[in-house]
Amino acid sequence: MNTRVLTGITTSGTPHLGNYVGAIRPAIQASQQNNVDAFFFLADYHALIKSEDPALIARSRLEIAATWLASGLDPKRVTFYRQSDVPEIPELCWMLTCVTAKGLMNRAHAYKASVDQNTAKGVEADDGINMGLFSYPILMAADILMFNAHKVPVGRDQTQHLEMARDIAQRFNHLFGQGHEFFVLPEAVISEDVATLPGLDGRKMSKSYGNTVPLFEGGAKALNSAIAKIVTDSRGPGEPKDADASHLYLIYKAFAQPSETANFHAELSAGMGWGDAKKRLCERIEQEMGRLRAHDEDWMAHPDRIEEILQEGARKARAIATPFIHELRQAVGLRSLATSRTASSSQPNKKEKASGKSARYVTFRDEAGQFRFRLLAQDGAELLSSIAFADPKQAGAAMRALQQAGAQACLKLEGTLGLLIVQGEQVIAKAPDSASTEQREQLIATLTVAMPPSDAA
Numbered sequence: 001m002n003t004r005v006l007t008g009i010t011t012s013g014t015p016h017l018g019n020y021v022g023a024i025r026p027a028i029q030a031s032q033q034n035n036v037d038a039f040f041f042l043a044d045y046h047a048l049i050k051s052e053d054p055a056l057i058a059r060s061r062l063e064i065a066a067t068w069l070a071s072g073l074d075p076k077r078v079t080f081y082r083q084s085d086v087p088e089i090p091e092l093c094w095m096l097t098c099v100t101a102k103g104l105m106n107r108a109h110a111y112k113a114s115v116d117q118n119t120a121k122g123v124e125a126d127d128g129i130n131m132g133l134f135s136y137p138i139l140m141a142a143d144i145l146m147f148n149a150h151k152v153p154v155g156r157d158q159t160q161h162l163e164m165a166r167d168i169a170q171r172f173n174h175l176f177g178q179g180h181e182f183f184v185l186p187e188a189v190i191s192e193d194v195a196t197l198p199g200l201d202g203r204k205m206s207k208s209y210g211n212t213v214p215l216f217e218g219g220a221k222a223l224n225s226a227i228a229k230i231v232t233d234s235r236g237p238g239e240p241k242d243a244d245a246s247h248l249y250l251i252y253k254a255f256a257q258p259s260e261t262a263n264f265h266a267e268l269s270a271g272m273g274w275g276d277a278k279k280r281l282c283e284r285i286e287q288e289m290g291r292l293r294a295h296d297e298d299w300m301a302h303p304d305r306i307e308e309i310l311q312e313g314a315r316k317a318r319a320i321a322t323p324f325i326h327e328l329r330q331a332v333g334l335r336s337l338a339t340s341r342t343a344s345s346s347q348p349n350k351k352e353k354a355s356g357k358s359a360r361y362v363t364f365r366d367e368a369g370q371f372r373f374r375l376l377a378q379d380g381a382e383l384l385s386s387i388a389f390a391d392p393k394q395a396g397a398a399m400r401a402l403q404q405a406g407a408q409a410c411l412k413l414e415g416t417l418g419l420l421i422v423q424g425e426q427v428i429a430k431a432p433d434s435a436s437t438e439q440r441e442q443l444i445a446t447l448t449v450a451m452p453p454s455d456a457a
């Protein structure tokens with residue numbers, strides 16, 4: 001299986017250099033590797049926590065989407081979507097909320113920082129804090145666990161959230177998995193050299209500090225005037241500078257090749273003036289960003305194209321999320337009443353299975369002499385029908401693999417009404433087309449109950 005890499009950017013501001021260097025650029029590089037499945041998204045539900053300005057959120061969604069695309073994200077390779085287009089995410093968030101200890105959230109840095117500020121101001125501890133801010137790590141866990149991401153590239157300030165996501169995943173697995181691990185435990189990826197870019201004032205560049213250098217907005221002019229505001233020490237031209245302690249140098253390093261960086265370092269040590277250093281920094285950033293800015297302007301002028309790409313991304317994301325949330329609904333007990341056998345037993349009971357009273361497989365040879373199998377419901381209705389195999393051993397092996405893995409692991413949505421059964425990349429069977437999406441959801445539920453993974457049964 002490929003490594004799943006997932007990351008999101010909160011759409012509550014204009015993309016800045018820190019987003020580009022710390023998140024967008026490394027994520028796009030990772031997505032270009034062969035053994036990686038990348039999931040990049042606009043964290044627009046997260047944006048509601050911090051902003052009550054609809055126009056700002058709408059604008060930011062467009063700008064951040066355009067930035068990803070202008071920076072080279074290939075929507076054919078990457079599943080690129082908006083969080084708010086995947087309703088399974090908030091549904092999962094609620095399931096996770098119900099297994100998360102409140103005490104865990106009390107310890108979240110972002111929440112504690114707000115409480116500390118309130119205490120320092122002498123107001124009530126929770127003054128101005130909404131429940132979104134308080135439980136935001138759970139929404140972030142849902143973002144990650146929904147797609148069972150292995151690796152999550154984030155800034156260092158997010159490591160605690162990844163630990164919390166692992167905690168929550170483990171708890172859910174333990175409570176409902178009966179030995180089956182629903183969720184992969186995700187790992188944070190923090191690249192040492194690009195971890196955090198200093199902002200104008202030297203603190204981490206972040207929209208929450210208002211110390212950012214805009215990436216594209218305002219063009220080269222805005223870039224130059226922001227860089228002019230970066231704080232430096234008071235050493236004049238000709239005086240040796242401490243390059244390593246300089247924010248300018250750290251930003252330069254994030255854009256330049258090692259040899260250029262070494263040069264810049266040497267010239268600062270030899271007394272290059274801060275004014276000249278800023279000019280050099282602007283030129284170097286412009287060399288990389290000028291080209292991308294032209295793409296960005298093009299995307300910003302065509303929001304309809306971006307919308308189309310995001311809709312397609314949501315479709316791809318939901319092809320994974322819909323069957324998975326069904327599986328999780330089954331696990332927590334939110335099951336279709338039509339498929340429940342007895343009020344007291346959750347799994348199809350072993351006796352029933354052994355006597356073949358629930359769904360059963362039948363194998364047969366078709367007119368062309370090829371080997372096939374079907375899964376039939378208790379009432380004889382066809383639940384799925386396999387492709388033709390030349391060799392009966394192959395047909396048998398595919399059927400056994402399916403019994404082992406269970407239906408949920410193999411389901412893949414096709415169009416709006418179709419349902420495929422896949423093993424790896426290969427389609428091995430098809431369910432009859434449903435008449436409506438509701439009917440398809442019902443079918444998924446039926447298959448989930450009829451074909452549990454064999455180790456969980």
Ligand code: TRP
Nearest residue numbers: 006007008009010043046140143
């Ligand atoms: N909280 C992240 C930030 O502020 C953004 C984010 C939301 C995210 N959901 C995520 C990042 C899931 C990685 C994975 O930077």
